[in-house]
Amino acid sequence: MDSPHGAAVTADGLGLKGPRGWAFRGVTFSAAPGSLIAVEGPSGSGRTCLLLALTGRMRPTDGEAATGGLRLPRRASDVRRIAALGPVPGVSELDPAFTVAEHLRERALLQRRFDGSLRALLRPRRERVAAARARIDAALKAAGLDLATLPKAERTSVRDLERLEALRLSVALALIGRPRLLAVDDTDLKLSDTERAQAWELLRSLAADGTTVLAVCSQAPEDAVTVRTGATGATDPTDITGEPASPAAPAHDEGTADAFAETGRA
Known part of the structure; x- marks a missing residue:
């Protein structure tokens, strides 16, 4: 398919705090267009909230971030147009x-x-x-x-x-x-070793074709830009104060x- 040029994704000290404390904080990384970005961490470590923040669907409360050159959260609506x-x-x-x-x-x-x-x-x-x-x-x-x-x-x-x-x-x-930008949650959940390898091969091929891929997982592949989260607070989008998640x-x-x-x- 005719792939669009991927979106660069950057974060500097990014954090999101809700009523139950920090969902994630201090996230810093830079990924070029067409990268495979793996958000790695245990369940409950803020992975999903980070994914939603970087795709313009939740409002971070600390630090800076940009997707496709669009600063977040100010340009969140524009980010939602380029991130699926x-x-x-x-x-x-x-x-x-x-x-x-x-x-x-x-x-x-x-x-x-x-x-x-x-x-x-x-x-x-x-x-x-x-x-x-x-x-x-x-x-x-x-x-x-x-x-x-x-x-x-x-x-x-x-x-x-x-x-x-x-x-x-x-x-x-x-x-x-x-x-x-394509964002995928729970990439390796309930998959066998063979299926997990096939899932990563799929996402890797999409990135190779030019679409930036942001994937939440429990274990990142070695060739991904890996962003690690720690168990710092609630990760359910309904528990966090900020811009509501929406398609x-x-x-x-x-x-x-x-x-x-x-x-x-x-």
Whole structure:
């Protein structure tokens, strides 16, 4: 797929304090565009809050940070436009009752809903549909999700997906918006050693193609830019005072919904 140029991510003494104390503090690192960034630490160490802060979805209370050259928290809304969330519990989870096709259709509709491009509106409908269809297919390919291998193909319910398959679907949905930064929580949770290696290979390939990847994990791979957190306080986004976590408005293309509806299933 045509990958956008990744977003550089920097932090200097970054911290976030809530009613129960510090979620994280003193985080300092610098990662170039197209980096694989691993936020490593035990559960309860502020990993998820750091991910949400760097993607413009929580407001840090100490230090400085920037994503794609956009300073946080002042430019948080702009950061949300270039940073997409993969799976983040309580924020961007897949609906277990939905099928794979329904999730793709919903994301396609969101793409169309937030598209304000006059140029896109002026393109012939058939051209818009074809371009959007290609974008969905490219996202699925980049995520390594072959719908034909699923138990019921595109009609497979999320609850019937294996953990790695669900991860790939979440990543594909995020990639439809062609983000400069992709953020993934609990990357290695409940994965076997083989599946964990496959998950990191997926994220590594996305970074190699130009998209900066920010991944929360319990153990970082050696080739990642590793940011370590300590067990300093609450990490549940609902426990922290700051900008509420919310999904990003997609970076959009008119015709995406039509593409999914007209060609059957992705």
